[in-house]
Amino acid sequence: MVSLTLPGERDALLSPTAETAGKIHVQIRGLSKRYPGQTQDALKEVDLQVKRGEIFGIIGRSGAGKSTLIRCLNRLENPTRGQVVIDGIDLGTLSDRQLVDWRRGTGMIFQHFNLLSAKTVRENIELPMKVAGVPAAERRRKVDELLALVGLEQRQHAWPAQLS
Template sequence: MIQFENVTKVYKGENEVVALSDVDLTIKDGEIFGIIGLSGAGKSTLVRCINLLETPDKGRVSVNGVDMLSLTSRRLREERKKIGMIFQHFNLLSSRTVEDNIAFPLELSKVPKKVRKEKVAELLELVGLTDKARAYPSQLSGGQKQRVGIARALANDQEILLCDEATSALDPQTTRSILDLLKKINKERGITIVIITHEMNVIKEICDKVAVIEDGRIIESGVVEEVLLNPTTDTAKTFLKGVIKTEVPPEVAARLKLSNGGELIQITFLGGETGEPIINEMVSKFDVLVNILYGNIDQVQDITFGMLVLKLTGPEQKLAKAFLEDKGLKVKVISDV
């Protein structure tokens, strides 16, 4: 478990910057925890305070019950070894081959050569780069470089992996494959993963929990689906634009309003229920006609959510609408959008 209690970090100098302000945060073992925020919000500072690459000015940082700020430098080095880190620009050693890059932390830990070789072979297999063992970083694609970064970050059997914008330099498809690899590592090895990103899609793809950071403060946090569907702050809402479409685009709304008669409603649903069985039930129960005019269905990990615009006509349209609300769907009349 990683725990921050009232952590404050101020960069001193000509212009003092409060990079973290009173941050409380709990990341449980085995979680994939996302931290999202705009440039300069304090994301890298926050993650660097986990392994004390930055020292907080105030507050407490504990990792697996160890109070990190109380350690001697020797003990801190030991604790740091349990925490791997990967970066946007990979930070590989260009004069070393892939296998020697991965072996590097093992050499530093004085692991015997034979064990090193076995370990490197296992890690190459884990990240799918066995055939590139002898290649140099310059001969690899961005995605392959990040795979080397991941293998190197896990060489000492780390329990925690910190990812600072690890996919920001990659195209969407490669990003996806790296995220899949991180997910696999999390599942198979039970490694806790902290992901820093400014892309909501990364959060949506693999994170269990998310914290939104702004000006050094955590302004929102929780289970991903909840934050995605009920953002309470403007910053969170801004990140969500385009990720989950729960609004009817204005041009579509204008077109829909031209259709005469009946009542236009928008329903939003979440979870195991898709709208379909409920709509079927409504049609069979009430004297009402339903036209589906617009819709968007999406998936956040295993959870389906979506939005449909329906036109209800018929003598029992009011009852039908009440029925949908009774079923727990969010119903909004949009005749006036």
């Protein structure tokens, strides 16, 4: 799952207003990815538009390119061809510094994530914000918001081993 937001726009994603609802949030144009030494594309000419407030799932068989698509979407992988445009910003045009700043406002949960077994659900969610220097009150508010978003308020003090 990926939550793509820019600073100051997080609330608009969670509660689109009449002004923001229906606007294109994510646009993928002709996205292709071929890994070095491979003869086949992992992704071939993918086109997708996601409007603000829409929720999309990316599903497919093993090896279909789901992870590659997400990694290109957040620029952990550079596509061979095509564009990823978030709120009108072509991520391919960002410098390394700008990309780091953009990623700070973007949340991602990996398919095979690594939770710290000695920390609760709440502590695992809070950790990246703590490392980034987010003030404690803001971290608490954001963690509460994220727990509510995914329906885990009742499990926030559980340990990773207690989750499915």
